[in-house]
Amino acid sequence: MEIKLCSLLPLSLCFFLLFNCCFAQIEQQQGFLEERLQQQHRRGRPRTDCRIQSLSAREPTRKFDSEAGFTEFWDRNSEEFECAGVAAVRNVIQPQGLLLPHYNNAPQLLYIVKGSGLLGTVIPGCAETFESPQRERSMRGQESREGESQYRTGGDRHQKVRQFRQGDVLALPAGVTLWFYNNGQDRLVTVALLDTSNPTNQLDQQFRHFFLAGNPNPREQSGSKYEEEIRARREQEQGEQPQRRQSGNLFDGFEQDLLADVFNVDQELVRNLKGREDQRGRIVRAENFDVLSPEFEEEEEEQQSHRQRREREHKGRRGSQPNGLEETICTLRLRENLGRPSRADVYNPRGGRISTLNSHKLPILNFLQLSAERGVLYQNAVMAPLWNMNAHSILYILRGTGRIQVVGDAGICVFNDEVREGQMLVVPQNFAVVKKAGNRGLEYIAFKTNEQAMTSPLAGRLSAIRAMPEEVLMNSYQISRQEARSLKYNREETTVFAGRRSSRGYSTRAMEYALTAVEAFLKA
Structure with a gap:
């Protein structure tokens, strides 16, 4: 018996090593496949020529007035927007204003600049989890095509409705039906970026919105006659036909009899569904609006924040790869607030704060x-010069003023100007950018x-300059060792530098010095 056990021991050890090797190979192959899929995903993004010689801080060029607000679009055909493969839209909704149900052909991140309201999403296949008290009764004497039917009175069922407020970021997938309602006392202002080059958009890179109600574009106001001439000239040069003005919503394209048959309703109701005669626009006034939705509670939000911290700590211990059980498609968390000072990831009490939102914090x-x-x-604070390593960055100025400088690959400054509230600036991937706030500060x-x-920052404690040996800096810039040490260690802050309370002339010289340093680094 002892001999048999001794002979089985090496065999068991061999099986143990074999299984470990197999499991290790499986994990390695899974990691390789995931990385390969991500690379294919990135390569699948449509590429455009990014021969940018100059950038501009742009404002919306198209405006659509509605009954209870207006919608503005940035020029999608501008060189920098085409390079980034994105589109931008801003909505201003008056109190009791409803942005009609619609869906888009691209995913979007939407920021609540001002106000509060309700967001409704309709995700296919998900249950109607919000329901108010109701009772049912039979419709006697009225027979449908399938015989006796019933209907509900005194209640309603619908998918989840989310509250949002100023400072929230809303993550909204492509193709999901959306509506917004301003249930506050102030105007609701939202600005959204749509990633038209995302692989989920398999059409062209034009932003398309599909409305399910109303007449989206009854009245359009262009930014200027000059912009109209540019757009007409571009269409003529590219041999494009002017786009047909949209007269109604998505249902307007279907035959009336077919819709009446599909919904089993009369012709008059179908005419309202098509919305051809509706002149209210895409944002309509809805005074009697009673939708079931829980109210905001600070305690509930604090508990959610605490729960998220615990989840991040747990993921940090076991790795950040999702296991498929964190969220389902019907319970996706779409909202995260970046406006609270306590939410900051980088904070300098003399300079300012930076809050970031990525897939680790919001899995969708x-x-x-x-x-x-x-x-x-x-006031007068400076954000360290840096470049975005793996993304385009589209800046929208929320409040205040400041100066921004952007430097391209040839060491040429492609943007050097003042920016103000309401403007948008595209900073292409790997272009270095530095921001300096004005006397009233700068928020973006x-x-x-x-x-x-x-x-990757160029200055500060975590910068590329700080991480290089002194000999590299001395020989690269033809400077002494003491100058190299000053370049490395004179700034102990990480990202946000405190502003100097000095004359305007000194501030201008400081910005020129920062720009010169960036240009020298890129040329080297």
């Missing part, structure tokens, strides 16, 4: 391939075209 961003950054720079939201966008 893995699917959308987008992320965001919220920046608050105090940056949308980025990668779910885990990474930056």
Whole structure:
């Protein structure tokens, strides 16, 4: 018996080693496949020529007025927007205003600039989990095509309705039906970035919205006659036909008799469904609006924040790969607030704060391939020059003023100008950018075209300059060792630098010095 056990021991050891090797190979192959799929996903993004010689801080060029607000679009055909493969839209909704149900052909990140309201999403296949008290009764004397029927009175069922407020970022997938309602006392202002080059959009890179109600575009106001001439000239040069003005919503294209048969309703109701005669626009007034939705509670949000911290710590111990059980498609978390000071990831009490949002903090961003950054720079504060390693960055100025400089691959400054509230600036991938707040400070939201966008600073404690040996700096810039040490260690902050309370002339010289340093680094 002892001999048999001794002979089985080496055999068991062999099986043990064999199984371990097999499991290791399986895990390695899974990791390789995941990485390969991500690379294919990135390669699947439509490429455009990014021969950018100059950038501009742009404002919306098209405006659609509605009964209870208006919608504005940035020029999608501008060189920098084409390079980034994105589109941008801003909605201003008056109190009791309803942005009609619609869906888009691209995923979007939407930031709540001002106000509060309700967001409704309709995800196919998900249950109607919000229901108010109701009772049912039979419809006697009225027979449908299938015989006796019933209907509900005194109640309603619908999918989840989410509350949102100023500072929230909403992650919205492509093809999901959306509606917004302003249930507050102030105007609701939202700005959204749509990633038209995302693989989920298999059409062209034009932003398309599909409305399910109303007449979306009854009245359009262009930004200027000059912009109209540019758009007409571009269409003529490219041999494109002017786009047909949309007269109604999605149902307007179907035959009336077919719709009456599909919904089993009369012709008059179908005419309202098509919305051809509706002149209210895409944002309508809805005074009697009673939708079932829970109210905001600070305690509930604190508990959610605490739960998210525990989840992040747990993921940090076991790795960040999802196991498929965190969220289902019907219970996706779509909202994250970046406006609270306590939410900051980088904070300098003399300079400002930076809050980031990526797929680790909001898992749905893995699917959308987008992320965001919220920046608050105090008076005259400077954000370290940096470049985005794996994403385009689209800046929208929320409040205040400041100066931004962007430098391209040839060491040429492609943007050097003042920016103000309401403007949008596209910073292409790997282009270096530096921001300096004005006397009233500077606040911005940056949308980025990668779910885990990474930056590399040029100055500060975590910068590329700080990480290089002194000999490299001395020989690269033809400077002394003492100058190299000053270049490395004179700034102990990480990202946000405190502003100097000095004359305007000194501030201008400081910006020129920062720009010169960036140009020298890129040329080297």
